[in-house]
Amino acid sequence: MHPEHPRRTRRPALLTAGLAAVVVVALSGCSDEVQRGWLPGSSDAEITDQTARIVSLWRGSWIAALIVGLITWGLILWCVAVYRKRKNDDVLPVQLRYHVPLEVMYVILPIFMVGVLFYYTNRDVTALQDTSAEADIHVQAIGKQWSWDFNYLDDGAYETGQHAQDVGGSSGALADQVTLYLPVDERVEFTLDSRDVIHSFWIPSFLYKMDMIPGKTNTFQVTPTEEGTYLGKCAELCGEYHSSMLFNVKVVSREEFDAHIQELKDKGQEGSLGLEYSRLQDVDSVSSSTTQEESDH
Numbered sequence: 300m301h302p303e304h305p306r307r308t309r310r311p312a313l314l315t316a317g318l319a320a321v322v323v324v325a326l327s328g329c330s331d332e333v334q335r336g337w338l339p340g341s342s343d344a345e346i347t348d349q350t351a352r353i354v355s356l357w358r359g360s361w362i363a364a365l366i367v368g369l370i371t372w373g374l375i376l377w378c379v380a381v382y383r384k385r386k387n388d389d390v391l392p393v394q395l396r397y398h399v400p401l402e403v404m405y406v407i408l409p410i411f412m413v414g415v416l417f418y419y420t421n422r423d424v425t426a427l428q429d430t431s432a433e434a435d436i437h438v439q440a441i442g443k444q445w446s447w448d449f450n451y452l453d454d455g456a457y458e459t460g461q462h463a464q465d466v467g468g469s470s471g472a473l474a475d476q477v478t479l480y481l482p483v484d485e486r487v488e489f490t491l492d493s494r495d496v497i498h499s500f501w502i503p504s505f506l507y508k509m510d511m512i513p514g515k516t517n518t519f520q521v522t523p524t525e526e527g528t529y530l531g532k533c534a535e536l537c538g539e540y541h542s543s544m545l546f547n548v549k550v551v552s553r554e555e556f557d558a559h560i561q562e563l564k565d566k567g568q569e570g571s572l573g574l575e576y577s578r579l580q581d582v583d584s585v586s587s588s589t590t591q592e593e594s595d596h
């Protein structure tokens with residue numbers, strides 16, 4: 300069937316492009332908080348040397364998604380409005396099928412969009428995971444059900460966290476949790492290990508996390524640039540007390556950092572903790588196949 304009368308032509312692309320421009324302009328006039336996509340930190344006091352790059356990737360991804368969304372919603376609304384059934388319409392509107400140029404576009408455009416996202420993500424992740432620089436300090440973080448141990452490898456001191464269930468379980472106070480100290484403006488190389496199951500080392504304010512996998516050591520480097528107290532947590536569901544697997548991070552001056560290391564040594568926490576102390580060693584089925592003694596760690 301064919302339409303009895305020709306349809307008026309519209310320019311939806313112009314409309315959506317205009318809308319997209321309005322969003323971009325509106326965003327540029329927004330507060331720092333909005334411009335950062337509600338991520339923690341502020342643009343004039345970045346928390347690490349990496350946060351500006353991560354914020355930029357996050358913001359760019361959202362703007363790209365919004366533009367694609369506006370064009371898609373615009374086309375949907377345009378079709379609904381222009382091709383609606385009108386009074387006295389007793390025929391079907393023009394039917395479109397086997398339209399090769401359109402179908403080619405359906406394939407090419409998504410590939411192009413994924414390609415753009417891939418390019419920027421790959422560029423930034425490569426930079427974030429670069430560990431070729433010489434780090435100022437080296438910290439080994441060990442995840443365990445359900446707490447953390449930190450070995451300050453250069454200073455020969457360690458901090459050990461109590462299992463979450465022993466400090467009040469799911470209501471355990473954060474103040475009771477272990478605290479990781481880092482000197483400000485010094486490049487730290489983290490070595491991440493796990494004693495039992497997969498955990499994930501996450502300091503939300505640093506906008507970065509990395510998995511801790513049994514039998515595989517992951518590393519990354521970061522330079523904290525803003526003194527302060529931050530929260531850390533496990534970002535990989537790891538069992539009953541996963542939600543209590545928390546820690547504090549204190550980014551302090553070099554003097555305070557050295558004083559803290561001395562404190563640890565005075566408490567007898569010299570050397571470093573190994574991976575051999577596992578909670579799983581207490582489990583009957585496991586302990587029958589090992590000679591490892593039960594441990595507090």
Ligand SMILES: [Cu+2]
Nearest residue numbers: 498533537544
């Ligand atoms: Cu965990």
